[in-house]
Amino acid sequence: MDETRANEPTPMQNRTTVERKSDRELVVTRTFDAPARIVFEAWTKPELFKQWWTPKSMGMFLRSCEMDVRVGGGYRLVFGHDDSHPAEFFGRYLEVTPPSRLVWTNDEGGDGGPVTTVTFEEKGGKTLLVMHEVYPSKEALDAAGTGAADAMAETFGQLDELLATLRHGAA
Numbered sequence: 001m002d003e004t005r006a007n008e009p010t011p012m013q014n015r016t017t018v019e020r021k022s023d024r025e026l027v028v029t030r031t032f033d034a035p036a037r038i039v040f041e042a043w044t045k046p047e048l049f050k051q052w053w054t055p056k057s058m059g060m061f062l063r064s065c066e067m068d069v070r071v072g073g074g075y076r077l078v079f080g081h082d083d084s085h086p087a088e089f090f091g092r093y094l095e096v097t098p099p100s101r102l103v104w105t106n107d108e109g110g111d112g113g114p115v116t117t118v119t120f121e122e123k124g125g126k127t128l129l130v131m132h133e134v135y136p137s138k139e140a141l142d143a144a145g146t147g148a149a150d151a152m153a154e155t156f157g158q159l160d161e162l163l164a165t166l167r168h169g170a171a
Contacts, residue, residue, distance in 0.1 A: 014160055016153040023138035026114075028131040030156045034163040036122035039129060040099035042159055042166070043118065044069040052158040054079050055151045071096055075104065111136070114144070129156075 016030040032039050042048045046065040054060045063086055064078045073093050080086040088108060095103035100120050106113035114133040121128045131152070135141040 014156075016156045018152065020141075024135045024141055026133045026135075026141060028133075028152045028156075030129050032127045032129060032156075032160060032163055033125075034127060034167055035125055036099040036120040036127045038163060038166055039127045039159075040102075040120050042162060043102060044096075044098075048162065048166075052162045053077070053155055055154040056158065057154060058151070069093060069096055069102075109140075114140070 014031050014033065016028060019027050019029075021027050042052065044067065046067045049067065050062045050065045053065075054062050059081050060079050062077060062079045064076070066074075066076045068074055071093055073096075074090065075093070076088065076090040078086045078088050089106065091105035091107040091113065093102065093104045094115070095101060095117075099122075102116075102118045104116050106116060114135045117132045117134075119130045119132075121130075135144065
């Protein structure tokens, strides 16, 4: 069953699409008005990542962000609300190819976590980002639901805002 959702266009008319490609695969895409090098940095530098990753509308924030972005390195993200127990996401990097590709595990769910691949393809100063998640089974993807992927529309909008400030700062 293919499902496709898109958020409202941002002022720059970039859209985030979320599509279930198969029983085990989810793909999220968006074009960013920035070079791949800058978009890649926003995914790999903790001080930048913290500024856009958590959907602000949910009242959540990143309490800590540890990233050792190299093959075999790990990451640990801790976030939550002011009054809640924190949630942790962690895993290890399987592939790091600046500025075009990142692959990591999602180990917080044990052996049932997906593997995430993000590619950054630059064309004319813009970057097509494709985030591809492969789950170990249909049941694992069904259990994850599409809520987290749908939240990517908001977080990618926040990333767009950050990239605009980075572009202006670099100009």
